[in-house]
Amino acid sequence: MSFGLASRPKNLPKRSKRGGFLHFPPWSNLESVDSRDRRHGIEFANGARSPFGKGKVSMSDDESRGEAPSERTRVKHYNWLARYDRKTVEDILDATPLAHVGCLMNGVPFVTPTFFWRENDRVYWHGAAAGRMFKVLEQQDICLTVSLLDGLVVARSAFNFNCNFRSVMLLGRAELIRDETVKVKKLRNFVNRLIPGEWERLRPIHEREVKVTALASMSIAEASCKVRIGPPLDDDEDYAFPSWAGVIPIRYQVLPPEADPRNLPDTEMPDDILKFHLG
Amino acid sequence: MSFGLASRPKNLPKRSKRGGFLHFPPWSNLESVDSRDRRHGIEFANGARSPFGKGKVSMSDDESRGEAPSERTRVKHYNWLARYDRKTVEDILDATPLAHVGCLMNGVPFVTPTFFWRENDRVYWHGAAAGRMFKVLEQQDICLTVSLLDGLVVARSAFNFNCNFRSVMLLGRAELIRDETVKVKKLRNFVNRLIPGEWERLRPIHEREVKVTALASMSIAEASCKVRIGPPLDDDEDYAFPSWAGVIPIRYQVLPPEADPRNLPDTEMPDDILKFHLG
Numbered sequence: 407m408s409f410g411l412a413s414r415p416k417n418l419p420k421r422s423k424r425g426g427f428l429h430f431p432p433w434s435n436l437e438s439v440d441s442r443d444r445r446h447g448i449e450f451a452n453g454a455r456s457p458f459g460k461g462k463v464s465m466s467d468d469e470s471r472g473e474a475p476s477e478r479t480r481v482k483h484y485n486w487l488a489r490y491d492r493k494t495v496e497d498i499l500d501a502t503p504l505a506h507v508g509c510l511m512n513g514v515p516f517v518t519p520t521f522f523w524r525e526n527d528r529v530y531w532h533g534a535a536a537g538r539m540f541k542v543l544e545q546q547d548i549c550l551t552v553s554l555l556d557g558l559v560v561a562r563s564a565f566n567f568n569c570n571f572r573s574v575m576l577l578g579r580a581e582l583i584r585d586e587t588v589k590v591k592k593l594r595n596f597v598n599r600l601i602p603g604e605w606e607r608l609r610p611i612h613e614r615e616v617k618v619t620a621l622a623s624m625s626i627a628e629a630s631c632k633v634r635i636g637p638p639l640d641d642d643e644d645y646a647f648p649s650w651a652g653v654i655p656i657r658y659q660v661l662p663p664e665a666d667p668r669n670l671p672d673t674e675m676p677d678d679i680l681k682f683h684l685g
Numbered sequence: 686m687s688f689g690l691a692s693r694p695k696n697l698p699k700r701s702k703r704g705g706f707l708h709f710p711p712w713s714n715l716e717s718v719d720s721r722d723r724r725h726g727i728e729f730a731n732g733a734r735s736p737f738g739k740g741k742v743s744m745s746d747d748e749s750r751g752e753a754p755s756e757r758t759r760v761k762h763y764n765w766l767a768r769y770d771r772k773t774v775e776d777i778l779d780a781t782p783l784a785h786v787g788c789l790m791n792g793v794p795f796v797t798p799t800f801f802w803r804e805n806d807r808v809y810w811h812g813a814a815a816g817r818m819f820k821v822l823e824q825q826d827i828c829l830t831v832s833l834l835d836g837l838v839v840a841r842s843a844f845n846f847n848c849n850f851r852s853v854m855l856l857g858r859a860e861l862i863r864d865e866t867v868k869v870k871k872l873r874n875f876v877n878r879l880i881p882g883e884w885e886r887l888r889p890i891h892e893r894e895v896k897v898t899a900l901a902s903m904s905i906a907e908a909s910c911k912v913r914i915g916p917p918l919d920d921d922e923d924y925a926f927p928s929w930a931g932v933i934p935i936r937y938q939v940l941p942p943e944a945d946p947r948n949l950p951d952t953e954m955p956d957d958i959l960k961f962h963l964g
Binding site for chain 2 (some may be wrong): 478504506507508509510512513514515516517518519521546547548549550551553555558560561562563564565567569571573575577593594597600601604605607608609611612615619637638640644645646647648649650651652653654655656657658659660661662663664665666667668669670673674675676679682684
């Protein structure tokens with residue numbers, strides 16, 4: 407089964423295509439459009455009509471939104487809005503180092519923000535080996551969510567207020583990587599992904615540092631995404647209402663690096679530092 | 686018991702004050718400093734020494750970092766780094782509309798990004814009443830986490846790489862607000878908090894829109910925060926290592942609003958639209 411545009415049911419109740427106030431995926435009823443066109447608002451890319459006939463979305467012919475990899479990742483409400491294709495999953499995972507991990511501890515679903523990174527079909531994150539998350543991680547299925555806020559969508563009614571965003575939710579069983587050689591290799595990948603070549607410029611890692619660091623890994627196979635871009639989608643009759651509508655774009659901004667005053671004299675900043683980016 | 690600077694144990698092992706790679710609170714071993722001094726890097730505010738002797742943190746005499754409101758919110762590792770005082774909790778909650786809610790569904794701790802807002806000692810969030818989160822929310826203790834990424838901290842060793850951030854984690858039992866008059870009042874607060882006076886400019890809300898919207902509320906009483914600002918904190922001997930160290934600041938940027946091309950002719954953008962901010 408495909409969740410491409412063509413598969414959108416024709417007999418949806420009128421309200422179902424609306425935003426329903428500002429609420430994120432994957433259970434909200436936000437409209438979903440192609441993630442590769444990340445421009446905000448108004449203009450869309452290449453000619454395909456959006457499912458709502460109010461904009462154009464970029465979507466090449468050979469693409470599909472994919473199929474839900476499992477029942478529990480299948481978006482239950484308004485499922486034609488979801489995306490499960492690998493390209494969208496990877497694009498969102500690669501856009502930011504910040505994830506939120508859901509892990510049950512003492513009966514409570516704790517949500518922990520953490521840096522993470524992707525290599526091929528797995529994500530990795532690390533922390534203090536003594537931390538309680540890493541002690542219980544392998545005994546349960548967990549959830550890792552990545553979300554990026556791209557804009558506030560100002561509609562003509564409060565109900566159709568919305569936000570532009572990209573998000574992906576991964577479900578599955580994480581495993582800890584205990585082999586120290588592999589751990590070092592992965593941590594090197596992490597650092598060099600943030601700043602190219604940085605690992606080689608750093609003081610070499612100590613064995614004890616590797617020992618006290620836990621490294622977790624999880625497959626990205628069970629993933630679901632939602633993406634919203636574009637202008638507000640108001641009720642037809644509300645377009646005659648005289649309030650201002652539009653999009654307030656939001657993005658991460660990386661500011662000029664600030665040198666540590668304790669740097670050695672004549673320490674030059676490598677150009678690679680300027681290659682750090684996110685969003 | 687206070688977790689102020691003075692209460693820091695004197696006999697900590699050497700490594701315990703370090704970052705331990707990029708990992709967020711509340712179980713990482715990041716150093717925590719005052720949240721109201723949000724300048725990045727290098728200079729701190731008003732003369733108090735940090736617990737690490739490598740910077741100054743702003744902390745007025747009448748303040749404390751507070752006490753953990755419950756055993757389960759008490760930060761277990763490096764607990765002198767945490768903050769539980771109400772001012773820090775509110776400052777972080779008020780800095781962004783984006784939260785991640787952890788809720789157990791079918792045995793999995795799903796993490797759902799959602800917009801939220803604070804009023805006094807409670808947070809609120811909403812969504813489609815038919816969504817599965819709102820059906821199970823009241824039957825369990827949940828977690829609502831808010832985090833803001835403020836910078837990448839480039840140290841002289843990979844182990845001391847870090848990030849500057851602010852985060853708060855709320856635990857507790859949420860309740861659904863079913864009274865429709867109260868719901869409308871709260872949703873108005875939400876919209877007007879994003880953009881002052883916006884609710885009054887919008888097409889008035891329909892009764893059916895209120896009915897299909899679920900509104901959840903939770904106390905902020907059980908909260909724990911972590912905040913890191915400032916330059917890298919390297920091992921003493923690494924300051925002689927000749928690599929560049931510093932901070933790459935990160936922040937949210939709100940870009941100029943883009944008008945919906947379907948706005949009525951002569952629709953002017955209210956100045957209040959420019960008051961939307963986050964970070």
